[in-house]
Amino acid sequence: MKYTTLISVAAGMLAMTANAQDVDLIHIPSEDAPVFATAEWDLPVSNAEGPVYDRTFIAEGDATSTAPEGASHYTAQEFNYPMGTLRVLRWDKGPVIHQITFETQLLVLHGSATVGVAGETVEINAGDAVFLPSGILRNDSPNGETIVLTYVVSANADAPKAKVVRGEGLQAMAIAQWMDGEEPKTVTDHNDILSAPDGAAKFTVRRYTGDGNSFRHAVLEAGGRTTPAKNGRDILIYVNKGRMKRTEDGVEYMVKAGDAIREEFDKAGYWEILEDSEFIATDMPFNPSLPRYNLQRSPNAVAGAGYRQD
Amino acid sequence: MKLCTMEMDENDRSYMTTSEVPLTQVSETEWVSEKQDAKYWGIAISQPGEPFPGGPTEMHLTNAPRIVWCMQGHAEINQQNGDTCRLATGDGIYVDGRALHHSAFAPSRVPVITLNVTFKGTIDYDFK
Numbered sequence: 001m002k003y004t005t006l007i008s009v010a011a012g013m014l015a016m017t018a019n020a021q022d023v024d025l026i027h028i029p030s031e032d033a034p035v036f037a038t039a040e041w042d043l044p045v046s047n048a049e050g051p052v053y054d055r056t057f058i059a060e061g062d063a064t065s066t067a068p069e070g071a072s073h074y075t076a077q078e079f080n081y082p083m084g085t086l087r088v089l090r091w092d093k094g095p096v097i098h099q100i101t102f103e104t105q106l107l108v109l110h111g112s113a114t115v116g117v118a119g120e121t122v123e124i125n126a127g128d129a130v131f132l133p134s135g136i137l138r139n140d141s142p143n144g145e146t147i148v149l150t151y152v153v154s155a156n157a158d159a160p161k162a163k164v165v166r167g168e169g170l171q172a173m174a175i176a177q178w179m180d181g182e183e184p185k186t187v188t189d190h191n192d193i194l195s196a197p198d199g200a201a202k203f204t205v206r207r208y209t210g211d212g213n214s215f216r217h218a219v220l221e222a223g224g225r226t227t228p229a230k231n232g233r234d235i236l237i238y239v240n241k242g243r244m245k246r247t248e249d250g251v252e253y254m255v256k257a258g259d260a261i262r263e264e265f266d267k268a269g270y271w272e273i274l275e276d277s278e279f280i281a282t283d284m285p286f287n288p289s290l291p292r293y294n295l296q297r298s299p300n301a302v303a304g305a306g307y308r309q310d
Numbered sequence: 311m312k313l314c315t316m317e318m319d320e321n322d323r324s325y326m327t328t329s330e331v332p333l334t335q336v337s338e339t340e341w342v343s344e345k346q347d348a349k350y351w352g353i354a355i356s357q358p359g360e361p362f363p364g365g366p367t368e369m370h371l372t373n374a375p376r377i378v379w380c381m382q383g384h385a386e387i388n389q390q391n392g393d394t395c396r397l398a399t400g401d402g403i404y405v406d407g408r409a410l411h412h413s414a415f416a417p418s419r420v421p422v423i424t425l426n427v428t429f430k431g432t433i434d435y436d437f438k
Contacts, residue, residue: 045373049349050432053408055371101369101410102390119322134322134390162321 026248028079030258035077036060038089039067040097054136056099072097074146079260083234084153084284086260091146096139103150106130106137107208107215107280109240111146113139118162127167131210132160149238153284156233157212165208165215172204172219177227184227201226201273216281220244226271233285235263242277246270311341313377313402314395316387316409324409326393331437344438349374351427358383358418369410375435376405376428383418387411407432 043055059067067073072095079086089098096113100106106115112125116135124130139146176193177186178200187193193202201224208215220242239259246253246261248269255261257277262284263269315329333341369390380397387403388394390410396417397403405411415422429435 048373048432049430052373052432053371055373058368099369099410100390101412102388102392116322118320132321132323160321162323 023082025081026251026262026264027246027253027255028081028260030077030256033077033079033260035075037064037073038076039064039071039073040099041067041071042097054099056097056136058099070095074098079236079238081234081236081260081262081284083262083286084151084236086236086238087150088238089146089148089150091142093144094139094142094146096137096142096146098137098148100133100135100137102152104132104153104155105151105210105213105215105282106133107149109147109149111139111142111144111148113137113142113146113148117164122164124164125167129165129167129208129210129215130163131155131165131213132162134162149280151236151282153213153236153282154286155210155212156283156285160211160213163210165210167206167208167217170206170208172206174204175202176224177201178225179227186227200224201271203273213283213285218279218281220271220273220277220279222273222276224273226273228268228270230266230268231263232265233283234265235281236284237261237263237279237281239277239279241279242273242275244274244277244279245272247272313404314397315404315406316389316411317406318408319391323390324406324411325389325391326387326395329404329437346427346438347430347435349428349430351425353381354424354426356385356413356415356422356424358415358421369412371410372405372407372428373432374407374428375431375433376407376426378403378405379425379427381423381425383415383420383422385422385424386414386417388414404435406434 039059040056043057045052045055064073074089074091077088100115107129108124108126110126112123114121114123115130115133115137117130117133121135137148173188174193175186175188176196178197187196196202203218203220206217237260239255239257241257243256246255246269248264249267253261311331311333312328313331315327316324317327319325331343333343335341379402380399382399385397386394387397388411395403
């Protein structure tokens, strides 16, 4: 009886966890995205014969208890899709230490930190994005919460360059969309937007343009419906405010703040905006020239096992 | 000979390339390099499926240039740009001291034994 119960619980957990190998995976509600307690800390290098580069240890799950005093503690919520991964990193307090590894893009939602961009250390603040970051995301004494969206996605460029894009000063394009009978209408002129009919979707989009990929930050007014559209590649969307309904390929998905959803390549879909909402979108093109990123995981491993190289 | 190599790209991220190690033929069946400025050598044994302390984002730096030879089993090495190379028994790889990488031993069916030869400095080594 005991074992039957355990098996049932285990089976239930598996059923709740989104499977990144599922090519039909579209919507990952926040409650189905696993959250991993994580710790990182600096690892001093002794007896080096030249310039020394920052090294960190990282621990996950129960292994975070092995982190020394002063370590950075945060949670990492993972949204894994076949074509890419989003991790939402949250620090309640400092210090912020996160070694940039496979991540190809990041966007700061709250707080500030420094990170490497093509060999230079730059300060980034809420609303800033970095394409192909490097080094260590760091803030020794943050003022409150820090939330950073980090992504592992490909880019549509042969040799993409690292870049920081500041949120401040980015132009927001205002858009209204509606169906005029069978005909989709999209307007961007201020007066046309004001005269859009009831039921029109009204939103603004700020585009962060990187080299071969971009972020789109959309702010949507409650009450409208966008026109049907298809994408030339998969899109990964993180909803950071509100509630919307996505209809794609005839299937409806109710999404809310904290969820991720994928707009699938070449599938027609539209949005109904149920509350004032916001989302962050980026491309996740399938790139068969790159091997799959390593997703082996052992949450309770002893920190540093096998990797001490003092 | 060309040696599989972990290096840094212009974005300061690790990637996989090759480097040239000059060899001289000394007999019909042997080629050797010049004497190199090695600092020390070591042997590591990693169990297949060895747990990874930080999950999928665990990566590490050597802060020293070195060659790693796989003496037994298989190792899979990932770079920041997604490049992956699989070392089989007898394969070697050169590591730039700055190249962040992830080493996986899960593909191996037997314990992985590696021999590393570490050179002077913390970044790069020019083979003679």
